Amino acid sequence: MKFLLIPDKFKGSLSAEAVIGAMEEGILSASPDSECYGVLASDGGDGFLDAIARYRPTEQIVHKTTDPLGRPIEAWYLYNAEDQVAYVELAQAAGLVLLAEGDRSALKTSTYGTGLQIRHAIARGAKTVYLGLGGSATTDAGTGIARALGYRFPDSVGKELEPKGENLLKIASIDATGVEEQIRQASLIAVCDVDNPLYGPGGAAYVYAGQKGATEPEIELLDKGLRHLDALVTSQLGKECAHLPGTGAAGGTSYGLKAFFDAEFLGGTSFILQMAGIPDLLKEHSIDFILTGEGKIDGQTLSGKLISGVLALGRQFNIPVIAVCGKLGIPLQEMKAAGVKDVIEVGKPGKSLEYNMTHAASLLREAVSRYFQRHT
Numbered sequence: 174m175k176f177l178l179i180p181d182k183f184k185g186s187l188s189a190e191a192v193i194g195a196m197e198e199g200i201l202s203a204s205p206d207s208e209c210y211g212v213l214a215s216d217g218g219d220g221f222l223d224a225i226a227r228y229r230p231t232e233q234i235v236h237k238t239t240d241p242l243g244r245p246i247e248a249w250y251l252y253n254a255e256d257q258v259a260y261v262e263l264a265q266a267a268g269l270v271l272l273a274e275g276d277r278s279a280l281k282t283s284t285y286g287t288g289l290q291i292r293h294a295i296a297r298g299a300k301t302v303y304l305g306l307g308g309s310a311t312t313d314a315g316t317g318i319a320r321a322l323g324y325r326f327p328d329s330v331g332k333e334l335e336p337k338g339e340n341l342l343k344i345a346s347i348d349a350t351g352v353e354e355q356i357r358q359a360s361l362i363a364v365c366d367v368d369n370p371l372y373g374p375g376g377a378a379y380v381y382a383g384q385k386g387a388t389e390p391e392i393e394l395l396d397k398g399l400r401h402l403d404a405l406v407t408s409q410l411g412k413e414c415a416h417l418p419g420t421g422a423a424g425g426t427s428y429g430l431k432a433f434f435d436a437e438f439l440g441g442t443s444f445i446l447q448m449a450g451i452p453d454l455l456k457e458h459s460i461d462f463i464l465t466g467e468g469k470i471d472g473q474t475l476s477g478k479l480i481s482g483v484l485a486l487g488r489q490f491n492i493p494v495i496a497v498c499g500k501l502g503i504p505l506q507e508m509k510a511a512g513v514k515d516v517i518e519v520g521k522p523g524k525s526l527e528y529n530m531t532h533a534a535s536l537l538r539e540a541v542s543r544y545f546q547r548h549t
Contacts, residue, residue: 174461174549176200177451177492178211179442181479182220183468183499186533189213189220195534196464196497199541204549210458212449216479217365217422217441218307219270221262225251225303228448231260234297238289240271241282241310250290258301259294263287263423264308267317269385272310277386279312279378279395280339284426288321295359304430305441306365306423312338312382312395314371314402315429323352324433338382338424341398347409349433361436364444366482369421371414371428372399377421380473385424399425406432442482455490463487464541466497466517468533474503475511484512497541499529517544 180192187195193211200207215224225231231251240246248265252258264270266286269277291302311317316326316336325348326334334340370376378387378395387395403415412432414420419438420428430436446452454460465483467474474480480496487494493514501508501518508516519540520529529536 174204174207175458176207176209177455177460177463178209179214179446179463179465179479179483179486180497181214181216181465181467183466183533183537186468186499186530187537191534192466192497192537195537196541199538200545202538202542203545210454210460212446212451214442214445214449214479214483215305216307216482217305217444219262219264219268221305221307221364221441222249222251222260222265224445225260225448228445229253229260234294236290236293238266238293239286241267241284241286242272242276243283243285246271246286248286248290250294252294252297252299254298257298258303259291259297259299260303260305261287261290261294262305263426266290267311267423268308269310270308277310279310279382279385279387279424280391281337282311282385283313283335283337284309284311284315284317284424284429285321285336286317288318291318291361292321292356295356299359301360301362303362303364303439306363306367306426307441309423309426310385311426312377312385312387312399312424313429314341314377314399314425315427315433316341316402318426319429319433322356322434324349325351338395338398341402342394344402344405347405361430361434362439363419363422363427363430363436364439364441365419365422365427366441366478367422368418370416370418371403371420371425372396375421377425380421381424403428440482442479443485446482446486451486455492460490460492463492463494464497465494468499469502470496470498470500470508470516471502475507481511488512495544497537499533517541
């Protein structure tokens with residue numbers, strides 16, 4: 174039998190590469206003659222640059238920027254000088270992973286540091302910048318990036334506002350006069366699988382801001398700010414894009430990229446899979462199963478995370494997809510209705526979260542082996 178392995182990381186316990194390794198060991202334990210093809214993928218979030226580095230010749234560029242709270246840090250991006258293409262990962266300078274839990278605040282964080290990365294890449298010669306979205310600590314609708322690239326956001330008395338979530342409602346006008354021609358000429362491409370709109374019950378604030386430290390009143394304030402910014406963009410820039418699928422990604426960063434820079438949107442998983450040559454592999458080899466997965470499958474899993482992109486691949490080539498997870502947090506029938514053939518839950522009932530995370534590799538390997546001993 175032939176297996177294609179395209180998992181996400183198991184956050185806090187296993188990298189995607191380690192998950193692939195444990196999956197393969199489990200499969201071969203149950204079916205020694207099987208062939209496994211592992212793919213390091215990303216939906217545009219954490220691990221985007223690692224996936225790019227595997228499939229594209231690039232140089233790692235380290236430089237000074239700022240974290241989501243404006244503190245100095247060093248971050249990196251990838252650059253291909255021959256093609257004049259840069260690959261930036263939002264989480265490098267605007268990621269939740271950069272903040273201690275007590276520092277998380279969707280009101281006070283900004284994508285400004287990511288904007289500095291994009292500016293650095295364009296100054297280096299990049300004509301095209303792919304920005305992998307995901308894992309953000311922000312809900313600033315990309316105003317931080319826009320500010321770093323020359324935009325200004327004054328309030329009603331002309332005072333320039335810092336580009337962060339709590340100031341969205343205070344913006345009175347959008348000033349693009351500071352955007353340099355080199356930046357105007359560059360193509361920005363948002364890479365992400367999330368399909369949420371900018372605002373509303375399914376938007377950036379209500380779905381994601383809570384995990385970025387926002388309280389319920391703050392979430393409501395942020396949603397109003399996002400609506401306010403969109404009204405200004407519509408009236409002053411003549412663009413209506415808030416309801417486009419994906420504009421709610423990364424705290425509305427993709428909205429800002431579209432509104433301020435006419436960015437193109439690309440599905441993250443399909444982008445990486447194309448880069449890895451997976452469609453060609455599937456045409457050349459008869460794959461029996463695709464295995465995907467993540468640490469916890471929950472309500473956000475099917476709203477544009479890596480698993481949803483893998484499901485689309487399975488549908489395209491009529492290959493059954495099995496999801497592997499530490500914990501299944503939604504009904505199995507919901508996953509099956511989305512197209513998953515089955516779910517392998519590897520966490521040991523009755524054991525602590527700490528135990529299951531510490532022993533994730535062996536638990537995953539054993540669970541996959543047991544499953545395919547029964548089903549092959």
